[in-house]
Amino acid sequence: MTLSGSVIDGQPPNQTTPTGPVPGPRRGRRRKWTLDRISFFIVFLGLPLALFLIFVINPFIQAGYYSLTNWSGFSPEQEFVGLQNFIDLAQDPRFTNAVGNSVVLGLVVPFVTLTIALIFAILITIGGAGRGQIRGVKGAGFYRVVSLFPYVIPGIAIGLIWRLILDPSSGLVNGVLTGLGLDQFESFAWLGNVTTAMPASIFVIVWGFVGFYMLLFIAAIKGIPAEIYEAARLDGAGRARMSWSITLPLIRDNVQTAYIYIGIMALDAYVYMQALNPQGGPDSSTLVMSQQLFRTAFAESKFGYASAMGVVIALVTLVFAALVFTVNRLAGGKDEGGAS
Amino acid sequence: MNAKLTTTPDRRTVLRGGIITAASLPLGVTLASCATGGGGEEETTDGGGEEPGGETSADNPFGMAENTTVDAVIFDGGYGVDYVEFAADILAETHEGSSVEVSPSTQIATELQPRFVGGNPPDLVDNSGAGSIGFNAILDQLEDLNDVIDAPNLEGTTIRDTLYDGVLAPSTYEDKLAAINYVLTVYGVWYSSSLFEENGWTPPTTWDEALELGAAAKEQDLYLFGWGTEAATYYQTLAIESAIKEGGDEVRLALENLEADCWSQDAIQGVFSAMKEAVDAGYFKPGGSGTQFTAAQAQWSNTQEFLLYPSGSWIENEMRDQTTEGFEMKGISSMSLTSSPALGADALHSTAGEPFIVPSDGNTAAGKELLRIMLSKEAAENFAATKLAPTIVRDTVPADGFGSTALVSQTDLLSAAGESIFTFNFVNTYGMNSEQLPIWNSFLDGSKSVADLTSELQAITDRIREDDTIDKVEVS
Numbered sequence: 179m180t181l182s183g184s185v186i187d188g189q190p191p192n193q194t195t196p197t198g199p200v201p202g203p204r205r206g207r208r209r210k211w212t213l214d215r216i217s218f219f220i221v222f223l224g225l226p227l228a229l230f231l232i233f234v235i236n237p238f239i240q241a242g243y244y245s246l247t248n249w250s251g252f253s254p255e256q257e258f259v260g261l262q263n264f265i266d267l268a269q270d271p272r273f274t275n276a277v278g279n280s281v282v283l284g285l286v287v288p289f290v291t292l293t294i295a296l297i298f299a300i301l302i303t304i305g306g307a308g309r310g311q312i313r314g315v316k317g318a319g320f321y322r323v324v325s326l327f328p329y330v331i332p333g334i335a336i337g338l339i340w341r342l343i344l345d346p347s348s349g350l351v352n353g354v355l356t357g358l359g360l361d362q363f364e365s366f367a368w369l370g371n372v373t374t375a376m377p378a379s380i381f382v383i384v385w386g387f388v389g390f391y392m393l394l395f396i397a398a399i400k401g402i403p404a405e406i407y408e409a410a411r412l413d414g415a416g417r418a419r420m421s422w423s424i425t426l427p428l429i430r431d432n433v434q435t436a437y438i439y440i441g442i443m444a445l446d447a448y449v450y451m452q453a454l455n456p457q458g459g460p461d462s463s464t465l466v467m468s469q470q471l472f473r474t475a476f477a478e479s480k481f482g483y484a485s486a487m488g489v490v491i492a493l494v495t496l497v498f499a500a501l502v503f504t505v506n507r508l509a510g511g512k513d514e515g516g517a518s
Numbered sequence: 519m520n521a522k523l524t525t526t527p528d529r530r531t532v533l534r535g536g537i538i539t540a541a542s543l544p545l546g547v548t549l550a551s552c553a554t555g556g557g558g559e560e561e562t563t564d565g566g567g568e569e570p571g572g573e574t575s576a577d578n579p580f581g582m583a584e585n586t587t588v589d590a591v592i593f594d595g596g597y598g599v600d601y602v603e604f605a606a607d608i609l610a611e612t613h614e615g616s617s618v619e620v621s622p623s624t625q626i627a628t629e630l631q632p633r634f635v636g637g638n639p640p641d642l643v644d645n646s647g648a649g650s651i652g653f654n655a656i657l658d659q660l661e662d663l664n665d666v667i668d669a670p671n672l673e674g675t676t677i678r679d680t681l682y683d684g685v686l687a688p689s690t691y692e693d694k695l696a697a698i699n700y701v702l703t704v705y706g707v708w709y710s711s712s713l714f715e716e717n718g719w720t721p722p723t724t725w726d727e728a729l730e731l732g733a734a735a736k737e738q739d740l741y742l743f744g745w746g747t748e749a750a751t752y753y754q755t756l757a758i759e760s761a762i763k764e765g766g767d768e769v770r771l772a773l774e775n776l777e778a779d780c781w782s783q784d785a786i787q788g789v790f791s792a793m794k795e796a797v798d799a800g801y802f803k804p805g806g807s808g809t810q811f812t813a814a815q816a817q818w819s820n821t822q823e824f825l826l827y828p829s830g831s832w833i834e835n836e837m838r839d840q841t842t843e844g845f846e847m848k849g850i851s852s853m854s855l856t857s858s859p860a861l862g863a864d865a866l867h868s869t870a871g872e873p874f875i876v877p878s879d880g881n882t883a884a885g886k887e888l889l890r891i892m893l894s895k896e897a898a899e900n901f902a903a904t905k906l907a908p909t910i911v912r913d914t915v916p917a918d919g920f921g922s923t924a925l926v927s928q929t930d931l932l933s934a935a936g937e938s939i940f941t942f943n944f945v946n947t948y949g950m951n952s953e954q955l956p957i958w959n960s961f962l963d964g965s966k967s968v969a970d971l972t973s974e975l976q977a978i979t980d981r982i983r984e985d986d987t988i989d990k991v992e993v994s
Contacts, residue, residue, distance in 0.1 A: 252651060252659070253635065253656070253659060346805025346808045346809055347809065347823075365804040369747075370806070370808030371807070372965075456748060457956060459956065460965075461956050462953075462956050476625075476631070479652040
């Protein structure tokens, strides 16, 4: 009897908790459905659940169903074609190319962005003077504010601004480079060459996101007690050693979350790619899955096929998340039962 | 170190990660899911299908009911929407109590897709622009507009008798006139006549002359051509025009009917080689594949860094605010390959654009009535005067072209061409443009050879020909 209710939360069964069962009328299994309880359930359980079912799960199911049809998207008629759309997708060079480009983004963008963000965050929090209080470099507060600026600009505006900056004839980048005497950049099309289009696009996305993730990491690092750093310093650890052996292990959960979050964004990346290279870039080298999906649905009027692409995008994203979790655990992340 | 820190992931943790992601995933499939939001499949009600009966009369040939609000969704592109509002005002005058609600849109397909599925489309749509709906997707949901053409206009003349020849053919599908293309477009190569006069240049009639002009321009540090990344296929249009002029209908039909090796025809290869020569000689302004297309066009119309620009006649209106003072824009028919092309040196690529459609599930009488008013003399003249482009209605442009040299040269080109007017639709019919763009960008910036260009364009044609799920349109 006394054990009931205490097995939750992975606590050892024989441990008595202060919130254990109390004798008295409240022990009865049935409780009265008072107005208070009913309204509580409706507001805090029913409403969110209904919203979730209607606006999240229902569209998922619909898209899943349409992916098995040849629906054109503009008439109510459709035929069930089974998995034909998926078979076609696997053999569609345009889509496999787009998947490849998205995967490149999904691998490179999170790694580069988070590496830079982490370095900046460390500089701003613990990179300062080697004696006295643990603090960041001089002017840390200023850098912290400035580096968030790009994140305040909407993605589409970032794309359009950078498109102008990278303009071959009148852009800032080529203006500066030719001004420095590098004449080979006269009219150089950063977004128009196969070798530079993708790196330039990645650069723009990274530029837009570094500030935000830096702030996220700063908040996490601030949560680490200063005593740990002070103790490490007394033991003779330098800044690099402290970053690698103390900061990183203690904020790895934040890094993992950030990795998944930005990874999902990078696998979509529609806004940035559409603003920078609406036609998919030279030799379709920057065409991503979501762009190909949009094109298939609205330009080619194949909504069934496009829905199948949507399903594949969802699967790719799930695989990505699973990979991040796996890598984190293999690399020594916390396990399920550990305190978190 | 806690030993537990090194445990491997198990099924549960990986799955949990997946589920967390799934919950935060909506973005990934938003596109797919919002597209399907519209109406359910069971929804077969006819929306505005059952027309509230109105009397048919000479003033009201389609029997539009009294006190109707006409719902018109108009592509808000180079021509804006005010020309439809002009016709709407006339409708409000001639049909007391009725009015028109003109809704501008730049994304016709995305905006109207749910309404088509839900059975409540607008009464009149200008299905134009990059985001337009593919015709093969909605063909059987559209009204046959032959009765609009056979109706009298506001002046009492049958509309069919007031139109340019052949303007209805491209939108006729097996006797069904699915759309009326309102604006007449002349394709050609455009230039600044004042700049040419200043330098004593004459506009080229053949590709050889064009290359000579390129050399002359280079001496003055000017380029012959330039392009923008979204508009690289304007040069494909130019190449096809030159090739059709050179080789005649045979060339056109091979392309239109997606024949094997159609891009390898002699006439097309000849034009490609001439273009490649211009690319290799540095006659194209470099950097086009990274330049936004209106920025590139301004390098021609405003800063005059290059001389010739192949385009449709919308170019004057499109660049109106970015054309330098005294530019005096004029057009020529696309350069021929030799001095004696099969269709004659004056043959011209011209067709009508801005396809207006009347969906069957809307209030068709209202849609047709508004269209009838637009095709009447008053509205057509207003369009020509304000947009500096002719509609498919004849004789709406005065000899001075409202002071526009480009408009005058369009009329001149049309009358010089006489009956040798041609057009081709395969790029739009099969939605090839987005795939062809990157290929042309690479060709124009010099990184592709003529052989690469040919084989990659042929690959697109072949893929579509072999894809049985795509309906083919037989052209003759």
